[in-house]
Amino acid sequence: MDVGKLNAPYQITEIDPWLAPYEADIVLRMDRFKEKRRQLVDGAAFLSDFANGYLFFGFHRTKTGWVFREWLPGADEVRLMGDFNQWNRESHPLDRGENGVWEIVLPGEDSLLEGQNVKLWIRKGENWFERLPAYSTKVAMDPETSLLCTQVQDPEKEYAWTDEAFMAEAPDAPLIYEAHVGMSQDKEGIGTYREFAENVLPRVKDLGYNTIQLMAIQEHPYYGSFGYQVTNFFAAAHWYGDPEDLKYLVNTAHGMGIRVLLDVVHSHACPNVGEGLQFQDGTEDQYFLPGGQGWHPAWGTKLFNYGRTEVLHFLLSNLKYWQTQYHFDGFRFDGVTSMIYHDHGLGSAFTNYDMYFNLNTDLDALNYLQLANELIHEVNPNATTVAEDMSGMPGMCLPIEQGGIGFDYRLAMGEPDYWIKLLKDTRDEDWNVNGLWYEMTTRRPMEKVIGYCESHDQALVGDKTIIFRMADAEMYTGMMKEYHSLTMDRAIELHKMIRLYTMSLGGNGYLNFMGNEFGHPEWIDFPREGNGWSYKYCRRQWSLVDNPQLKFEWLNDFDKAMINLAKERKLLDDPNxxxxxxxxxxxxxxxxxxxxxxxxxxxxxxxxxxxxxxxxxxxxxxxxxxxxxxxxxxxxxxxxxxxxxxxxxxxxxxxxxxxxxxxxxxxxxxxxxxx
The missing domain is CATH 2.60.40.1180 (Golgi alpha-mannosidase II)
Structure with a gap:
C-alpha cells in the first residue's frame, strides 16, 4: 500500500456527504492506522513481511533436528513434554530470549516424530500448569478426558496442490453456499472433510454456486459451539479429519471452479484454560484485555487486545497462514459489530451517525480490520472479505485509501430479520410492497453487500427457517407432490419468490445456508445433554431432496435455475x-x-x-x-x-x-x- 496516498480529505466524505461533520473522526482513525502500520512494518514495503509468526513460532525442522518457540512473556519457566520424552516434565527446559520468546533446540531428525502428542509445562511464580502451544497446527482430543492435545506436524511437508491456475483467476460476484462440514452428511454422526469433498461439493457445483463458506474450521473443543469458541487458531478442527483432508477439500473445490471462504473468528476466543489462550503464560492480559474489559458480557468469551503489537502479529499471521497453507480464497469475519464497539453493539439500534463516531467506537479494532484487509489482499489480490456487521458502520466496504475499512462486502443482516418479521407478524394481504422494495435496496453508497433471506441462525433450534415458519407441522405431512392445501401451496410458492426476490434485488452477492435451498424440514440441534447427545437433528437429509416423489425436489430445482441464471447473466455485476x-x-x-x-x-x-x-x-x-x-x-x-x-x-x-x-x-x- 502506498501510505503516502493516505492523506485527508478522504473520498468517503464525498461518497456519503452525511459524514462531513465527522471528518475529524475519520482523519483520527486513518492517522492511527498509518501510525500502527508504520510500527508493524518498520520500513518494510509489505505488511505481509510482518505476518510471518507461523514461520517462526511452533515446531520447525532444522538441518540437524527440530526447533520450538513460544511467546510467553509472563512465564518464569517453560518445559516441553510429550510422547517423545515419556512425558518427563524435567528433561527439556526452554531458554528465555528477548521479548519473552522461549526456545528449545532438539538435535536429531528423530527427536520428534509426526503425530506425537506434546504439551508445555509452565511455571508462573509458584504455580505449574499445562498449556498447548499457541501456534499448534494440529490437535487431537483425548477420548478419556475429552481434552485437546497438540500433535507434532511437520510444517515443511508440502501438499500436492493442483489449483495454481484457479487461484490466479479474478472472482465473479459471490454466490455463496454456507456450510458446516460436520453436519453435512445424511448419517447421524459427524461428517468428514473428505466426505464433504466427495458428497457435497458435487451438489454445490450442480446447483451453480461459485463459492462455499465453511464454518467451524478453526479448532474448537465443544462441537455444539458451531465453531464460534476457538481454542487453537492455527489448527484445522480435528472433528472432521486431518489437516491434509481439509487441503484435499479446498483443492477439490478449486478443481470444480468453486472458491472457498473461511468463517474466521477473531472477534473473541474460547475461555478454556489449558486448551486455548486463556492464561497462556499465567497472566490474564497476554492476548486479551485485562479485567472486565477482557470478557464478552453476553458470550462469556475472551476479547483480544487489538492495541498490542504481539496480538496483531498473532492474528495477522493467522490470516496469512490460512491463505498460504490451506489456499483459502478469503474470509467471512465473524462478530465484527462486537469488535468495533466497546459495548459490543448490545442493545444498540444505530439510528444516527453519532453512534458510529464517539468514545464507544473501538479504534484499535477498526485499525486491526484495516490491517487485516490490507494483508489479505496483499497475499492474494483476488481474495474476498466479508464483514458480519449489523451496525452499518459507514465505510466498512470502502477501500482503505478512501477512508474505509477495506472489506469487499458486508452481510445484509437486516434482510433475513425483515423476512422473519414480515412472515411472523403481518398477514399476506397487509404486506407493504413499497417497504419490501426499500428493505432490499437501501444500502450505503458504493458499498457492496451479500444478500440473503436466511442463514444458519434461522435454522437453529429456537428459530425457524422460512419454509418451517410458513408450513409448520404440515412439513411432516404435506411434502408429497400430490398433496395440496392452502398452507403448503402458499409455503412452496413464497419460498421460491422470496429467494428469487432476495437474490435478484438484495445485494451484489447472495448467500444460502446448506439445505435451505430445498427447504430442509428440520432445525439444527447439536448433540447435547438435553437431547441425549443425539445427532438426529444435526445433519442434512439429502435423501429427501433426492426423492422424486417429494416437493423438496421442486425447490432444489428452482434454486438451481435461479443461481445459474444469476451466474450466466452476471446479474449481480449490475450494481443496482x-x-x-x-x-x-x-x-x-x-x-x-x-x-x-x-x-x-x-x-x-x-x-x-x-x-x-x-x-x-x-x-x-x-x-x-x-x-x-x-x-x-x-x-x-x-x-x-x-x-x-x-x-x-x-x-x-x-x-x-x-x-x-x-x-x-x-x-x-x-x-x-x-x-
Missing part, C-alpha cells in the same frame, strides 16, 4: 436495480437489472392480473419469459406461457412496454430477444 412500477394495492413489484425484467406478484387472491410492464430501461423489442416460479417443473401451475413473445409498444401516458399476465404469488424473469 431500477424500479419500473410498484402497485401497493395489487402487490406488484417490477424492476430491471442486468438487462432483464423482473415481475413479482405477491397478491394472495387475484387469480389473474394483467398490467403494463415498462421496458424503457431495457429497450424496444421482443421479450419472452426465461424463468418463472410458476413452471410445472418447480411445482407451479404452469399458467405463465414461456413461448409467448411480448412486443413492446409506445403508448401515450404509459411509455414503452407491453401488457403482461401475472398469476397471484408468482414471479417471472423476461429477456429481450430482439430489437
Amino acid at each position: 436495480a431500477v424500479s419500473l412500477w410498484i402497485d401497493p394495492e395489487r402487490k406488484i413489484i417490477t424492476f430491471s437489472r442486468g438487462g432483464l425484467l423482473f415481475v413479482f406478484n405477491f397478491h394472495n387472491s387475484y387469480s389473474e392480473q394483467q398490467f403494463f410492464l415498462h421496458a424503457h430501461t431495457t429497450g424496444e423489442g421482443s421479450y419472452r419469459v426465461i424463468l418463472s416460479t410458476d413452471e410445472k417443473r418447480f411445482g407451479g401451475a404452469g399458467l405463465i406461457d414461456h413461448d409467448y413473445i411480448y412486443q413492446t409498444t409506445y403508448t401515450e401516458g404509459r411509455g414503452l412496454g407491453f401488457d403482461v399476465y401475472s398469476p397471484c404469488r408468482s414471479a417471472m424473469v423476461l429477456e429481450r430477444i430482439s430489437e
Whole structure:
C-alpha cells in the first residue's frame, strides 16, 4: 500500500456527504492506522513481511533436528513434554530470549516424530500448569478426558496442490453456499472433510454456486459451539479429519471452479484454560484485555487486545497462514459489530451517525480490520472479505485509501430479520410492497453487500427457517407432490419468490445456508445433554431432496435455475436495480437489472392480473419469459406461457412496454430477444 496516498480529505466524505461533520473522526482513525502500520512494518514495503509468526513460532525442522518457540512473556519457566520424552516434565527446559520468546533446540531428525502428542509445562511464580502451544497446527482430543492435545506436524511437508491456475483467476460476484462440514452428511454422526469433498461439493457445483463458506474450521473443543469458541487458531478442527483432508477439500473445490471462504473468528476466543489462550503464560492480559474489559458480557468469551503489537502479529499471521497453507480464497469475519464497539453493539439500534463516531467506537479494532484487509489482499489480490456487521458502520466496504475499512462486502443482516418479521407478524394481504422494495435496496453508497433471506441462525433450534415458519407441522405431512392445501401451496410458492426476490434485488452477492435451498424440514440441534447427545437433528437429509416423489425436489430445482441464471447473466455485476412500477394495492413489484425484467406478484387472491410492464430501461423489442416460479417443473401451475413473445409498444401516458399476465404469488424473469 502506498501510505503516502493516505492523506485527508478522504473520498468517503464525498461518497456519503452525511459524514462531513465527522471528518475529524475519520482523519483520527486513518492517522492511527498509518501510525500502527508504520510500527508493524518498520520500513518494510509489505505488511505481509510482518505476518510471518507461523514461520517462526511452533515446531520447525532444522538441518540437524527440530526447533520450538513460544511467546510467553509472563512465564518464569517453560518445559516441553510429550510422547517423545515419556512425558518427563524435567528433561527439556526452554531458554528465555528477548521479548519473552522461549526456545528449545532438539538435535536429531528423530527427536520428534509426526503425530506425537506434546504439551508445555509452565511455571508462573509458584504455580505449574499445562498449556498447548499457541501456534499448534494440529490437535487431537483425548477420548478419556475429552481434552485437546497438540500433535507434532511437520510444517515443511508440502501438499500436492493442483489449483495454481484457479487461484490466479479474478472472482465473479459471490454466490455463496454456507456450510458446516460436520453436519453435512445424511448419517447421524459427524461428517468428514473428505466426505464433504466427495458428497457435497458435487451438489454445490450442480446447483451453480461459485463459492462455499465453511464454518467451524478453526479448532474448537465443544462441537455444539458451531465453531464460534476457538481454542487453537492455527489448527484445522480435528472433528472432521486431518489437516491434509481439509487441503484435499479446498483443492477439490478449486478443481470444480468453486472458491472457498473461511468463517474466521477473531472477534473473541474460547475461555478454556489449558486448551486455548486463556492464561497462556499465567497472566490474564497476554492476548486479551485485562479485567472486565477482557470478557464478552453476553458470550462469556475472551476479547483480544487489538492495541498490542504481539496480538496483531498473532492474528495477522493467522490470516496469512490460512491463505498460504490451506489456499483459502478469503474470509467471512465473524462478530465484527462486537469488535468495533466497546459495548459490543448490545442493545444498540444505530439510528444516527453519532453512534458510529464517539468514545464507544473501538479504534484499535477498526485499525486491526484495516490491517487485516490490507494483508489479505496483499497475499492474494483476488481474495474476498466479508464483514458480519449489523451496525452499518459507514465505510466498512470502502477501500482503505478512501477512508474505509477495506472489506469487499458486508452481510445484509437486516434482510433475513425483515423476512422473519414480515412472515411472523403481518398477514399476506397487509404486506407493504413499497417497504419490501426499500428493505432490499437501501444500502450505503458504493458499498457492496451479500444478500440473503436466511442463514444458519434461522435454522437453529429456537428459530425457524422460512419454509418451517410458513408450513409448520404440515412439513411432516404435506411434502408429497400430490398433496395440496392452502398452507403448503402458499409455503412452496413464497419460498421460491422470496429467494428469487432476495437474490435478484438484495445485494451484489447472495448467500444460502446448506439445505435451505430445498427447504430442509428440520432445525439444527447439536448433540447435547438435553437431547441425549443425539445427532438426529444435526445433519442434512439429502435423501429427501433426492426423492422424486417429494416437493423438496421442486425447490432444489428452482434454486438451481435461479443461481445459474444469476451466474450466466452476471446479474449481480449490475450494481443496482431500477424500479419500473410498484402497485401497493395489487402487490406488484417490477424492476430491471442486468438487462432483464423482473415481475413479482405477491397478491394472495387475484387469480389473474394483467398490467403494463415498462421496458424503457431495457429497450424496444421482443421479450419472452426465461424463468418463472410458476413452471410445472418447480411445482407451479404452469399458467405463465414461456413461448409467448411480448412486443413492446409506445403508448401515450404509459411509455414503452407491453401488457403482461401475472398469476397471484408468482414471479417471472423476461429477456429481450430482439430489437
